Amino acid sequence: QGAASQGRPRVLLVGVAGMAATILSDDVEQPESDKRAYRLVQLPNEITALLISDPTIGTSVDTGGEPASSHRLLGCWPRRHSSRDAGETADSPERGDAPAAGSDAAGTKNAACALCVGVGYLSDPAELAGCAHFVEHMLFMGTAKYPKENTWSAFLASHGGEDNGETDAEHTVCYFDIHPDYLREALDRFVSFFACPLFNFDSAQREVKAIESEFRQAVQDDGSRREQVLCHLMEGHPFNRFGWGDARSLVDEPAAAHIDMRAELQAFHERHYAASLMTLVVVGQEDLDTLQGWAVESTAALPAEHKARPSFGEHALPFSSSASAAAAPFVVDVAPLKQCRTLELVWYLPCIKKYRRTRPCDYVSHLLGHEGAGSLLSALKADDLATALYAGLDDDEQTSAAARFSVGIELTERGLAQVDVVVSGVLSCLGLLARMAPLEWVFAEMRDVAMMRFRHQEHEAEIDFVRRLAVSMHERLPADETLSGDVLLSMWDPDAVSFVLSQLTPERMVVLIAASEGASAETAGSDWRFEPWFGTRYRARQPAAAQLAAWASAYAAAWASFTLPLPNPYIPTDFTLRNAATPPPVDGERKSAAPPLLLKVVDEALLFHKGDDTFATPKAVVYVDLACTHTGGTAEQRLLADIAARLVLELLNEDAYAATLAGLGYDVGASNRGFTIQVSGFSHKLPALLVRVVRTLR
Numbered sequence: 206q207g208a209a210s211q212g213r214p215r216v217l218l219v220g221v222a223g224m225a226a227t228i229l230s231d232d233v234e235q236p237e238s239d240k241r242a243y244r245l246v247q248l249p250n251e252i253t254a255l256l257i258s259d260p261t262i263g264t265s266v267d268t269g270g271e272p273a274s275s276h277r278l279l280g281c282w283p284r285r286h287s288s289r290d291a292g293e294t295a296d297s298p299e300r301g302d303a304p305a306a307g308s309d310a311a312g313t314k315n316a317a318c319a320l321c322v323g324v325g326y327l328s329d330p331a332e333l334a335g336c337a338h339f340v341e342h343m344l345f346m347g348t349a350k351y352p353k354e355n356t357w358s359a360f361l362a363s364h365g366g367e368d369n370g371e372t373d374a375e376h377t378v379c380y381f382d383i384h385p386d387y388l389r390e391a392l393d394r395f396v397s398f399f400a401c402p403l404f405n406f407d408s409a410q411r412e413v414k415a416i417e418s419e420f421r422q423a424v425q426d427d428g429s430r431r432e433q434v435l436c437h438l439m440e441g442h443p444f445n446r447f448g449w450g451d452a453r454s455l456v457d458e459p460a461a462a463h464i465d466m467r468a469e470l471q472a473f474h475e476r477h478y479a480a481s482l483m484t485l486v487v488v489g490q491e492d493l494d495t496l497q498g499w500a501v502e503s504t505a506a507l508p509a510e511h512k513a514r515p516s517f518g519e520h521a522l523p524f525s526s527s528a529s530a531a532a533a534p535f536v537v538d539v540a541p542l543k544q545c546r547t548l549e550l551v552w553y554l555p556c557i558k559k560y561r562r563t564r565p566c567d568y569v570s571h572l573l574g575h576e577g578a579g580s581l582l583s584a585l586k587a588d589d590l591a592t593a594l595y596a597g598l599d600d601d602e603q604t605s606a607a608a609r610f611s612v613g614i615e616l617t618e619r620g621l622a623q624v625d626v627v628v629s630g631v632l633s634c635l636g637l638l639a640r641m642a643p644l645e646w647v648f649a650e651m652r653d654v655a656m657m658r659f660r661h662q663e664h665e666a667e668i669d670f671v672r673r674l675a676v677s678m679h680e681r682l683p684a685d686e687t688l689s690g691d692v693l694l695s696m697w698d699p700d701a702v703s704f705v706l707s708q709l710t711p712e713r714m715v716v717l718i719a720a721s722e723g724a725s726a727e728t729a730g731s732d733w734r735f736e737p738w739f740g741t742r743y744r745a746r747q748p749a750a751a752q753l754a755a756w757a758s759a760y761a762a763a764w765a766s767f768t769l770p771l772p773n774p775y776i777p778t779d780f781t782l783r784n785a786a787t788p789p790p791v792d793g794e795r796k797s798a799a800p801p802l803l804l805k806v807v808d809e810a811l812l813f814h815k816g817d818d819t820f821a822t823p824k825a826v827v828y829v830d831l832a833c834t835h836t837g838g839t840a841e842q843r844l845l846a847d848i849a850a851r852l853v854l855e856l857l858n859e860d861a862y863a864a865t866l867a868g869l870g871y872d873v874g875a876s877n878r879g880f881t882i883q884v885s886g887f888s889h890k891l892p893a894l895l896v897r898v899v900r901t902l903r
Contacts, residue, residue: 230684236662250480250509262490263385316388316489317667319380319675323514324477326448335450338372346408349401382668392503400506420451430741479512484678486671517606539719540742546616549717563698565705570597576862579768590620629759636760639706643699652694711756775867777889780823784816826885833879846875
């Protein structure tokens with residue numbers, strides 16, 4: 206262990222005879238609340254694998270009825286096999302009542318596994334849009350070792366499992382969970398998808414229908430439609446892709462061009478599905494040596510072929526060349542499907558993955574997207590221009606080719622009419638941040654909050670946990686930082702902050718405006734076009750000289766309404782357990798629930814307390830049921846109480862936003878008796894938040 210912790214790999218002979226795995230670290234930094242054992246290894250064929258031993262796997266858990274969490278992914282929706290008949294085809298929509306994520310129907314904590322390949326739709330052949338997505342679908346449709354198409358579905362259905370797969374710009378990840386007694390067999394079946402898929406013609410026809418169905422759902426999403434418009438305008442850039450794929454791109458066009466689609470799928474798989482481009486994460490109840498042996502054994506069929514991961518960093522940034530169909534700055538008007546008034550400002554930055562320790566974009570988004578007093582959103586609300594604002598990197602657009610930084614604003618009717626005022630406000634804030642020296646205390650707060658959240662990380666469903674780690678491992682973080690490297694901030698780099706801000710200028714900006722008001726009439730003009738895949742109506746236009754001058758003037762001037770946030774008073778520093786007399790839980794132990802104790806009675810007020818005897822974390826929940834007269838007797842009274850609760854939440858937003866950044870939460874609602882108040886999170890500063898909420902309600 207000492208050698209591994211100092212970064213010197215060691216070899217452990219565990220697994221198939223003559224095949225050794227190299228331990229990269231068995232001292233992985235992990236949260237204080239996490240009692241699992243971790244080991245990062247390189248398997249004999251160069252797959253990087255994270256092994257997680259969790260003795261509580263297989264124990265009963267309280268699922269709480271929560272649905273499986275969803276991910277923003279390219280086309281694929283969860284396949285819940287626990288309620289599917291063994292003979293059901295992959296494109297059947299019937300699912301019934303599925304268990305909660307990470308558990309089977311009986312409430313047992315499942316084992317899980319994910320395998321991620323470092324290739325995505327940016328590697329699609331130019332004439333086969335959606336090829337990477339199609340390959341991902343076909344992996345599940347039979348292999349040389351398990352040729353029957355529905356064998357995997359039947360196996361998961363028999364053992365309380367679920368699976369999913371997704372294709373993103375530069376990675377493809379597949380993952381599953383299953384009753385722990387069947388993990389070893391599941392690994393063998395699962396890895397065969399990547400080693401020897403059949404790409405059967407009949408299966409391909411059915412999976413095209415599934416992809417088409419997924420795309421038809423995506424077509425209804427205005428956010429996806431706006432993104433595809435931008436991709437369409439990026440002629441000559443790797444982002445000029447239709448990564449979803451549909452029947453046109455995967456059947457009609459290849460047939461017209463006499464392309465053998467099955468041969469192309471096989472060629473894509475052979476070209477990119479190399480063991481050296483794969484990461485594997487396995488969590489089970491077995492010890493680490495056993496899990497390592499199973500990992501070596503199950504992946505033995507994948508040959509040790511070293512290939513470089515596709516990279517696209519040699520291309521110019523999107524919209525940076527005057528030779529492009531659209532060169533920044535420009536404006537895109539988009540006709541949405543749904544009622545909305547959305548403004549989005551977009552900048553494309555060079556790949557910023559090298560800044561993971563300092564995360565300068567997070568610094569900028571923290572200040573720009575802050576919702577406290579004096580913030581950009583506060584100023585826009587005060588002028589009745591906007592109702593909501595977000596700022597930051599698009600996680601799905603952080604690639605080797607570029608990173609996308611966006612500011613999204615939900616406009617009011619007045620904001621839409623004065624959209625140039627809103628754009629100027631954003632630019633004014635960016636100009637101010639660019640001219641001032643980066644503030645180390647802001648970074649220190651972000652660093653402390655990130656560390657706090659990591660140290661006391663709440664449990665994540667196993668199937669989501671393995672998926673997230675398998676993707677993040679492709680960043681090739683230091684071995685000991687496999688869990689923490691993409692979460693913690695460890696280095697203050699003001700030059701990196703200044704660099705990011707230097708990119709967020711009016712000259713590099715793309716403005717997207719999506720508004721339903723008058724869209725039908727306006728799009729009748731000859732300057733409107735249709736994006737070919739989603740059919741979105743759009744118009745790209747260069748801003749007028751006066752508009753460019755106004756943007757430049759706003760960037761150079763300070764906006765009096767915008768001020769930087771004050772230091773956050775809600776960040777906790779005391780993490781002492783208040784219920785320390787209760788022993789921490791033993792792994793796998795379930796305790797009977799003790800009733801709350803009545804501590805105090807004052808007039809008609811009752812105070813109850815229930816100590817935490819399960820989680821042993823420095824967190825608390827306070828729930829107040831406030832009885833008031835004239836609040837729930839009639840429909841009118843209930844409506845007025847509900848409006849009052851909403852007003853309280855709006856009044857709290859500026860001050861209590863800092864509390865949410867510090868890991869605290871709050872809610873105020875109307876009830877039949879009066880009002881309910883709930884605050885939760887880290888105990889240290891929770892009383893201050895409760896007092897603030899109560900004072901606002903008064």
